[in-house]
Amino acid sequence: xxxxxxxxxxxxxxxxxxxxxxxxxxxxxxxxxxxxxxxxxxxxxxxxxxxxxxxxxxxxxxxxxxxxxxxxxxxxxxxxxxxxxxxxxxxxxxxxxxxxxxxxxxxxxxxxxxxxxxxxxxxxxxxxxxxxxxxxxxxxxxxxxxxxxxxxxxxxxxxxxxxxxxxxxxxxxxxxxxxxxxxxxxxxxxxxxxxxxxxxxxxxxxxxxxxxxxxxxxxxxxxxxxxxxxxxxxxxxxxxxxxxxxxxxxxxxxxxxxxxxxxxxxxxxxxxxxxxxxxxxxxxxxxxxxxxxxxxxxxxxxx
Numbered sequence: 173x174x175x176x177x178x179x180x181x182x183x184x185x186x187x188x189x190x191x192x193x194x195x196x197x198x199x200x201x202x203x204x205x206x207x208x209x210x211x212x213x214x215x216x217x218x219x220x221x222x223x224x225x226x227x228x229x230x231x232x233x234x235x236x237x238x239x240x241x242x243x244x245x246x247x248x249x250x251x252x253x254x255x256x257x258x259x260x261x262x263x264x265x266x267x268x269x270x271x272x273x274x275x276x277x278x279x280x281x282x283x284x285x286x287x288x289x290x291x292x293x294x295x296x297x298x299x300x301x302x303x304x305x306x307x308x309x310x311x312x313x314x315x316x317x318x319x320x321x322x323x324x325x326x327x328x329x330x331x332x333x334x335x336x337x338x339x340x341x342x343x344x345x346x347x348x349x350x351x352x353x354x355x356x357x358x359x360x361x362x363x364x365x366x367x368x369x370x371x372x373x374x375x376x377x378x379x380x381x382x383x384x385x386x387x388x389x390x391x392x393x394x395x396x397x398x399x400x401x402x403x404x405x406x407x408x409x410x411x412x413x414x415x416x417x418x419x420x421x422x423x424x425x426x427x428x429x430x431x432x433x434x435x436x437x438x439x440x441x442x443x444x445x446x447x448x449x450x451x452x453x454x455x456x457x458x459x460x461x462x463x464x465x466x467x468x469x470x471x472x473x474x475x
Contacts, residue, residue, distance in 0.1 A: 202248040202281040206295065207363040209244070211236045211273035220401040220463075226270075229399060229463050233272040238265065238402040241301055242377035244279040244363050245290055252283055253307040258368070258413040262309035263377055264316045264406035265290065265301045266459075287311055309408035309455075316406040316457050320439055326431045332469035333436045333462045336394040337426055343391055344423035348444060350375065350383045355416040373416040377407045380414050384422065384442040384456040391424045391440065392460075399466035403437060404459035411453045414444065421447040427457075435461040 213221035214234045220226050223234040242263055249257050271277060277300055282289040287306040294300055303315040311317065328337055352373055359369055368374040375383060392400075414420070427439040437459060444454045465474035 200283060202251065202283070204244060204248060204279045204364075206276040206278045207244055208274040208276050209236045209240045209271065209363050210361045212358070212361060213237070214273065218397075218399065220399050225399060225466075229465055231270055231272075235270040235401060236273060236275070237378070237381075238267045238270075238301065239378040239381035239405055240363075241265065241267075241271075241277065241279075241292055242381070242405065242407065244277070244292065245281060245305065246366065246376060247364050248279065248281040249288070249305050250366075252281065252288060255368075257305075257307050258374060258409065260309055260409055260412065261305065261307045262311055262314060262406060262408040263290070263303065263305045264311070264314040264404075264457075265303035266315050266319055266404040267301045267402060268299050269294075269301075270401070271300060281305070287313065290315075309410060311408075314406060316404050316459065319404060319459070320428060320457075323428065323430050323439075325428050328429045331429060331431065331436050333395055333398050333464070333467050334429055334438055337392075337429070337438065339426055339428060341426040342424060343387070346387050346390055346422040346424070347447075348383050348386050348420040348422050349418065350379060350386075350416050352417040354382075355379060368413070372413075374413040375416060379416070380407045380409075380444075380454060381405055381456055383414065383420070384444060384454075387422050387424055387442050391442075392438075395462065397466075397468060398462045400460050400462045402458070403435075403461045404457075406455075406457040408455045408457075409453070410455070411446075411451055414454055419447060420444050420453065432461075434465070435463055437461045 211221055211234050216222055221234045226234045276295050277292050280291045287304045290303040292300040369376055423443050425441050430437045439459050442456045443452055445452050464470040
């Protein structure tokens with residue numbers, strides 16, 4: 173396999189940790205510092221990240237994108253797995269509570285056989301997300317793999333916001349590109365900087381999501397007026413790392429539809445490929461919730 177990491181090999185502390193775990197079988201919990209992720213989309217009209225919109229839907233303010241929380245786990249995953257995690261690793265998070273701009277949160281990683289367990293908490297001790305990570309994607313026992321199996325599917329013909337979609341719907345040939353300037357701007361706010369991001373334009377997990385999220389206008393163009401938010405995300409890298417300033421191509425597939433009293437939801441994959449070779453480079457799995465109270469199709473019930 174190609175390698176990109178001659179200058180960023182795991183440090184001695186990480187190697188000692190790995191050797192200690194191998195020799196003793198002990199599970200060492202790794203806890204990061206409290207960080208204050210920023211919401212860079214507060215001014216976006218009609219978005220869950222907008223204070224006015226989010227407050228109207230019962231949130232305490234415009235929400236920080238769940239993808240941003242992924243970046244906070246990266247230093248500890250590199251301690252566990254080394255830089256190869258950027259090539260073949262995955263991270264899978266199910267969000268249990270939204271956060272607002274600059275709300276302090278701490279990431280915790282518990283190593284385990286086959287995969288690590290991930291959790292994040294705010295200062296009050298409330299769980300923000302739970303998940304898994306591994307160094308070999310895909311992981312059939314990842315957080316999202318298990319949640320997807322456990323959730324009860326709903327007949328999409330009974331839905332209003334997502335009623336025009338069906339399981340198995342696919343799109344292909346969608347061009348993707350994230351410019352270097354956009355990454356550089358984001359690095360002024362990122363909770364966990366890394367030289368690979370700035371020097372080699374490697375995309376942090378949040379920006380792998382941002383890259384793949386460019387398909388949303390095409391993949392979900394029939395949704396109409398409604399406010400969506402991430403319920404869960406999984407980033408899998410097969411031939412990484414992904415980089416800014418590089419052209420990619422995507423295909424999508426609808427996997428499952430679910431419903432709750434407050435939301436309609438869709439599970440779907442975005443597979444990111446190399447247009448020159450045809451190889452799959454990565455995949456982002458989405459669990460995307462659309463708030464019923466934000467849609468005119470539910471106005472009678474939530475008006």
